[in-house]
Amino acid sequence: MRTILKSLLLLLLMVSLPASAQDECASPSHLKSHAGHYAKKIFWDNLPAVNNWPEALRKFNSYDSSAINIYDTGMVAIIFGWHEGATVTCANFRDSELWIKDPASPKSKWIGPFIKVGAIVPPYAENQYYFVKLFGNSCYTSDKKERWCFQPGAISIDAKLHPAELVLDTSEMPETGTPVTIDKDEENTLIFTPTPKGFKVFKYTFDPEEGYSQIDPHKTLPWRTLSH
Structure with a gap:
């Protein structure tokens, strides 16, 4: 009986423990302090070696998570294949790297990491960052x-x-x-x-x-x- 009670108590403690800060959704006030354009890290790091924009997209940058913009209001938007976009409802940082939850399925796993490569600019003006990188x-x-x-x-x-x-x-x-x-x-x-x-x-x-x-x-x- 004591063993059962101990197990139940341990389970209750585990359930009541707060989630790790990096697994929670950051507040808009926190996010806006990190405003900027974020590239997918694996894509950004490999782009110069591939030296070919469409080939690098195929290899390292899936259609569903091309890049992220954090605006000075704290709003976060994801860019799909440089063709469409959507608002991200859950994002947070692990060290200096940005991670997001899929806006179509907020309970899904975290997607990332993304790294900041420049300031917020008008739509499609982000091309300047990638042009220089190439x-x-x-x-x-x-x-x-x-x-x-x-x-x-x-x-x-x-x-x-x-x-x-x-x-x-x-x-x-x-x-x-x-x-x-x-x-x-x-x-x-x-x-x-x-x-x-x-x-x-x-x-x-x-x-x-x-x-x-x-x-x-x-x-x-x-x-x-x-x-x-």
Whole structure:
């Protein structure tokens, strides 16, 4: 009888014990002090090595948890495949890493970790963080003897600066390389496919009769070839 009572008492104590702080949902006041854009850590860490946006997405960044925004109000939003989004109702930090509960199933397991990579910016302007992570400040020489240099938000070609934006949503882009829009013109999109020495650069064009151009990096003739 005593054994049974001890077991019941132990069970009651276990039930009444408070959950670990890291397993609780953080308050908006706590979250807003961490406002910013958060990338999935495994994706962010491996992006430079893969050096190919759609391939890195396939390998390390599942559609259901691409990135997280924490706003200065404390609201948390998840980005799905750079195409859709939803409000997150439960999030918290473990050390400096962010974890969230699936907004479609708050009782599900924690998803993460995510790490802060920059401040909150307007929608899709997050591309600047990933553009720099991919291309850095590197320079190349093209097969046309041009000097191509990357910098945050731009590409310099023979000292002429062109605004450049990484296309985050690849749903309408070829899966062969990193899509970058030049001069804020969606019809002027270049696809950067990595090579051992740099990149093959393809022009992604649209033909009213044939649709978007098909790019096979092994067969399609590149518009430019960049090498260190």
